[in-house]
Amino acid sequence: MIPIAKPFIGVEEKNAVAKVLDSGIIAQGPKVRELEEKFANLCGSKHAIAVNSGTAALHSSLNAAGIQTGDEVITTPFTFISTANTILMQNATPIFADIESDTFNIDVGKIKEKVTSKTKAIITVDLYGNLCNYDEINNIAKENGIVVIEDSCQSVNAEFNGKKAGTFGNIGTFSFYATKNITCGEGGMFVTDNNEYAENARLFRQHGRSKMTDYDYIRLGYNYRMTDIQAAILLEQLKKLDEITKKRIDNAKYLSENLEGTDGIEVPNVKENSRHVFHQYTIKVNNFKISREKFQEELGKKGISTAIYYPRPLHLCQHFKKLGYKEGDFPVAEEISKQVLSLPVHPSVTKEDMDLIIKSIKEVT
Numbered sequence: 001m002i003p004i005a006k007p008f009i010g011v012e013e014k015n016a017v018a019k020v021l022d023s024g025i026i027a028q029g030p031k032v033r034e035l036e037e038k039f040a041n042l043c044g045s046k047h048a049i050a051v052n053s054g055t056a057a058l059h060s061s062l063n064a065a066g067i068q069t070g071d072e073v074i075t076t077p078f079t080f081i082s083t084a085n086t087i088l089m090q091n092a093t094p095i096f097a098d099i100e101s102d103t104f105n106i107d108v109g110k111i112k113e114k115v116t117s118k119t120k121a122i123i124t125v126d127l128y129g130n131l132c133n134y135d136e137i138n139n140i141a142k143e144n145g146i147v148v149i150e151d152s153c154q155s156v157n158a159e160f161n162g163k164k165a166g167t168f169g170n171i172g173t174f175s176f177y178a179t180k181n182i183t184c185g186e187g188g189m190f191v192t193d194n195n196e197y198a199e200n201a202r203l204f205r206q207h208g209r210s211k212m213t214d215y216d217y218i219r220l221g222y223n224y225r226m227t228d229i230q231a232a233i234l235l236e237q238l239k240k241l242d243e244i245t246k247k248r249i250d251n252a253k254y255l256s257e258n259l260e261g262t263d264g265i266e267v268p269n270v271k272e273n274s275r276h277v278f279h280q281y282t283i284k285v286n287n288f289k290i291s292r293e294k295f296q297e298e299l300g301k302k303g304i305s306t307a308i309y310y311p312r313p314l315h316l317c318q319h320f321k322k323l324g325y326k327e328g329d330f331p332v333a334e335e336i337s338k339q340v341l342s343l344p345v346h347p348s349v350t351k352e353d354m355d356l357i358i359k360s361i362k363e364v365t
């Protein structure tokens with residue numbers, strides 16, 4: 001079976017973990033600090049604060065931005081639930097805005113319609129590894145005094161005009177979950193140029209504890225710390241990041257070259273000056289020979305695993321329907337959720353694998 005995701009882990013990561021285990025410092029320590037330094041350099045941001053998940057990074061961002069009860073935070077309904085759940089964690093209200101049908105990212109025009117006097121932040125999601133339209137988003141944010149939090153959980157190393165994902169808004173967040181482009185099993189990162197936000201995130205991950213040496217707690221916090229075991233894995237993953245990114249991009253290019261023009265299928269859209277890092281290679285299946293579900297089943301029979309991200313926009317999950325959302329509220333997200341299909345694109349997918357995928361798609365009936 002060609003899996004839809006596979007961690008790109010080798011002997012380097014195993015050796016790095018063994019070293020940390022032997023060192024005796026296995027919770028947050030020098031490896032986490034080293035990782036933070038390297039990650040900040042990678043992004044070109046002043047601060048990087050490692051945490052134990054992408055969700056923790058998003059929650060820390062909202063807290064740093066001062067989001068609290070009664071505030072509204074605009075985001076996309078076409079994302080992983082974490083994006084919107086972290087808004088609820090701060091007792092604020094998620095306000096969804098519909099997406100663009102070609103990039104699957106939040107529609108800037110729709111953001112404008114949702115801004116009220118209660119809007120305090122926007123969480124943009126760089127879905128599948130593809131950056132949002134930040135020139136316009138940042139303009140709206142500036143005009144309205146809104147903080148922009150970039151959910152780059154799927155987009156490490158993506159770029160627009162040479163600028164890295166995570167640095168377009170006020171705070172950027174990353175995930176190192178097992179399926180993400182680089183991973184340590186579970187992990188996350190918070191990046192910012194803002195000293196106060198950074199300090200807030202450092203306190204938030206450690207129960208609001210002001211210094212390592214004295215037990216003074218100055219505000220509410222959580223245990224969001226990353227371990228040195230995870231950081232050691234990520235330090236090795238970072239060395240491979242350019243190779244991983246290139247393989248994903250090359251794989252996507254090969255798939256697109258061979259699938260473009262197939263009736264009933266649309267290949268992913270890449271904007272000029274933009275580096276899409278293909279966390280997912282997602283096609284749109286619309287008026288294809290067979291239904292998407294049957295298509296998925298047929299590919300499965302040929303040994304190709306595929307996935308649907310996401311079969312249900314968040315506003316149609318029971319959890320968010322309680323906020324008053326209903327079918328028809330975000331027609332583009334609803335339509336797209338019925339069309340998307342992600343194909344294997346990760347670095348371990350070989351040319352032979354892709355040839356099988358292409359052949360199977362062309363021959364499926």
Ligand SMILES: *Cc1c(COP(=O)(O)O)cnc(C)c1O
Nearest residue numbers: 053054055080082153154175177
């Ligand atoms: C993975 C992901 C998250 C959450 O990351 P975790 O590390 O699983 O907590 C948030 N947003 C998006 C878009 C993601 O893909």
